[in-house]
Every structure is written in structure tokens, then in C-alpha cells.
Amino acid sequence: MSFKCGVIGLPNAGKTTLFNALTGLEAQAACYPFCTIEPNIGRVFVPDPRLQVVAQIAGAQKITQTYIEFVDVAGLVKGASRGEGLGNRFLGNIREVDALIHVLRHPRDPGSVGTEVTGNCREDLAIIQYELVMADLETVNNRREKTMKMVKTGERHYKEELSFLDKLEAHLNQGGMARDLMGEDEGSFFLQELFLLTAKPVLYVFNMHEDISVQERQVLREELMHALGDESAEILTLCARLQAELNDFTLEERREFLEGLEWSDTGVEELIIASYRLLNLITFFTAKGKETRAWTLPKGTRAVTAAGKIHTDMERGFIRAEVIPFETLKQESSFVKARDKGLIRLEGKEYLVQDGDVIQFRFNV
Structure with missing residues (x-):
């Protein structure tokens, strides 16, 4: 069983560039809508220095890292829930992932000019959230119609489900996310069956231009936190283009390239670890024969x-x-x-x- 994180956002937010930085692949990235049509999928090894230590103690000749999968899907536009852009095709792709990496682009990044990116993190965030909520409302309404018919059987299970669906529908209509209700025992089972988009855990990545100072990054990060309101989500800031370029450099070249810039070369590593944490995963190790291996499990x-x-x-x-x-x-x-x-x-x-x-x-x- 593999664990997948879907990289989502508006067209040209930097999703594919970030995907390339993560995977070391060379998926096409360009400054026009729907450059990505078919989803790109790549396995990303989870950095874990403990594996090397276990291997040394075991005298292993082979080391096998654990991994998670990242899926780069087409950009989401206004009206996607009604079929605009790639519409249901996009929504179907992200329905299959376990968690979402939501990429937002810095408003003054030259790469965002002439694209769907508005330059306002609050507006960009609202577009994506609205479309996901609308798609989920359609799912809930369809399920509700079926459940109402089953209520006639008199089985208590269907009455409880209908009651929860009513509550969930009202919550979504108010702009709430389904994941807000995940902690409620009465609804967790029903939510799992629905595979709602807004029930998936989210990590926010602010894709910024390389010239943005540390101070500016912090201000923009706080703006995004304010836009998220009560949602307790993790936020990472990085320059996707810069991180992708580092894939081709040696360690010495990286140091020279980053000298004078206020960016580290650990942005991608931090994102991988944060994604692992977002999925609530743990790692265990086996050391048998010539191989030491890391394995991924849900906590x-x-x-x-x-x-x-x-x-x-x-x-x-x-x-x-x-x-x-x-x-x-x-x-x-x-x-x-x-x-x-x-x-x-x-x-x-x-x-x-x-x-x-x-x-x-x-x-x-």
C-alpha cells in the first residue's frame, strides 16, 4: 500500500515545478493554463538518517528507503465543480490521494503574470476551497438521496447517517471543511465512506520568488495564516524553481549557488517530512540478511x-x-x-x- 499526496492549486501556481523539485523528474512546466493534463506521479524517498545507522550496526550491504508518492494534477479554476477547465477530471484525480499539498504563489512572482493566479493569497485560497466544497456538496446530496430511500427500511443505521449528512451539508454550505468534523465519533465512519475532498488533510506551500527576503516571507506567511482562520494547518515557504534547480547541482555547487541568497537547500526535505507527518505515518526498520529496510505504516x-x-x-x-x-x-x-x-x-x-x-x-x- 502506497500513500499519496496530491499537489493542487491554481494553474501556474508552481505545482509542476515543485513536483520536479521533489521527484527529480522533468515533468513539463510552463506559464500557461493546463500545461499539466495527465497527472504526473513520482515516488519520493523519505529522508531518515536512522536507516543508515541501523544498516551499519547490522552490517547490511543493501539499504532500501521507504517512500511516499506525489501526484501533480492539473490546475483548478473557477467553476471546476461545474465542469470548467478540466473540471471533474481534476476532481477525480485528487479524490484518489490521501492528502493535499496546496500550492499558493507569491503575488509579486513574475511567473504568475497573465495566469489564473490573482496575486492575493486570500482570493487564491478561496477559489480552491470553494470548488472543493461545491464538489463535496454534490457528493453529499447524491448520498443523501440514496440514504433517504433506505430510511424507509426502518434500520437505525440509515437514520443516523441521514442525520449526519444533514449536519454535514449545513456545515459545507457555511463554507466549512469536512475535515473539521473528522474528530466527531458519530460522523467519522460516514465521512470515511464518502471520500470527500475537503476531508483530506492539507499542507500549504507558499511558492515565493527567490528574491523575497526572510522578513517578507514571514509577513506573507502570517497573511496566509490569517486567511486560514481557525484551520490549524502547517505552512511551508520555499522557492520551487530554486529547489528544482538544486537537483542538478553537487553539494559544493549548491553552497556556491546559495551563497548570498537567504534560502537553504532543505526546503524539499522539509516538505517531504511534513507530508509524512501530515499523513500521520511512522517508520519501522527491518535488518535481515544483507538488507536493511525502512517501512511506512499509519500510526x-x-x-x-x-x-x-x-x-x-x-x-x-x-x-x-x-x-x-x-x-x-x-x-x-x-x-x-x-x-x-x-x-x-x-x-x-x-x-x-x-x-x-x-x-x-x-x-x-
Whole structure:
């Protein structure tokens, strides 16, 4: 199972340039609407220095990183929910992702001239949010019509669903996002079945011109925070074009290129890690034979399910998991020493895997 982040925004907000910076691919990016038609998909390895440490201790010859997928879809325009631009095609593409990376462009970036970008983060944000809400309202209304027919069966489940749908519809009509209701026990199940666009977690990326000072970036970031209102979302600021150019440089060339500029070369790495965090994911490690590998799991995953991530036979014939936290292993610098000291725990099926666990699964089929 892979985890996908969809890169969205108005046409020419810098989505494809950011995608290229993330993936190192060369998807077409140009300053005109709908340069991207078919979605670009790329796997991005998650930077994690712990993997190298585990590999050194295990004496591994092969290291396999974990990854998440980024999907660069066509720009969204006013009226997309009514079929404008690429309309339903766009909305269908992002319905398949787990989280959204919403790219907003700096108003004074020359690349935004003559495009859909308005130059006002509040207006650009409102356009996207409105179209997502309208698309979700259509989904909710369609589901509501079906549920009303099923209410006649007298089953309590349908009455509860209809009550929640009424509440959800009112919330969306007021401009609210479906994710605002995700924490409510009564509606979480129904929300998951609807696959609503506004239910997806969002990370905001402010794509700025390279000449913008640190002080200006902070002011613009605060403006975006104010525009988001009560939404508690993470905001990153970077220059997508600059980050994409760095892919072709050596470390020494990067230092020379960035000298005098007030940008670091870690913008893409910060975005990858933030996306991982947005999806509520954790990493565990395995060290077997010649390979040390990182694996991705949703937080709160049981050990038996984690075993199935590696192979279905491991899940089917699960016996136990031998677990040592990364920090403990690093301190001992040896699996043998850790085992002799009784630091490797035996855990059963119901154990909840923790971020940084180094695990060996025992199974029999």
C-alpha cells in the first residue's frame, strides 16, 4: 500500500515545478493554463538518517528507503465543480490521494503574470476551497438521496447517517471543511465512506520568488495564516524553481549557488517530512540478511498488520515480533549486545508499532 499526496492549486501556481523539485523528474512546466493534463506521479524517498545507522550496526550491504508518492494534477479554476477547465477530471484525480499539498504563489512572482493566479493569497485560497466544497456538496446530496430511500427500511443505521449528512451539508454550505468534523465519533465512519475532498488533510506551500527576503516571507506567511482562520494547518515557504534547480547541482555547487541568497537547500526535505507527518505515518526498520529496510505504516498499526506489510505469509503465520527501539540499538551499537542485556522485547499481535522500532518477525506457515 502506497500513500499519496496530491499537489493542487491554481494553474501556474508552481505545482509542476515543485513536483520536479521533489521527484527529480522533468515533468513539463510552463506559464500557461493546463500545461499539466495527465497527472504526473513520482515516488519520493523519505529522508531518515536512522536507516543508515541501523544498516551499519547490522552490517547490511543493501539499504532500501521507504517512500511516499506525489501526484501533480492539473490546475483548478473557477467553476471546476461545474465542469470548467478540466473540471471533474481534476476532481477525480485528487479524490484518489490521501492528502493535499496546496500550492499558493507569491503575488509579486513574475511567473504568475497573465495566469489564473490573482496575486492575493486570500482570493487564491478561496477559489480552491470553494470548488472543493461545491464538489463535496454534490457528493453529499447524491448520498443523501440514496440514504433517504433506505430510511424507509426502518434500520437505525440509515437514520443516523441521514442525520449526519444533514449536519454535514449545513456545515459545507457555511463554507466549512469536512475535515473539521473528522474528530466527531458519530460522523467519522460516514465521512470515511464518502471520500470527500475537503476531508483530506492539507499542507500549504507558499511558492515565493527567490528574491523575497526572510522578513517578507514571514509577513506573507502570517497573511496566509490569517486567511486560514481557525484551520490549524502547517505552512511551508520555499522557492520551487530554486529547489528544482538544486537537483542538478553537487553539494559544493549548491553552497556556491546559495551563497548570498537567504534560502537553504532543505526546503524539499522539509516538505517531504511534513507530508509524512501530515499523513500521520511512522517508520519501522527491518535488518535481515544483507538488507536493511525502512517501512511506512499509519500510526497505531498492530504488529501483525506490520508483518503483513512485508509479506502476507508473515501476517498469516505470525508468532511474535522481536522489537528494539532505534535509540536503544544505537546506544548499544550491536544486536548481540542488546539481546544479551535483554533489551530486545518479545511482542504479540496486538502490539502497536512505534516510530523507530527495529523489528524481526517470527512466523510459521
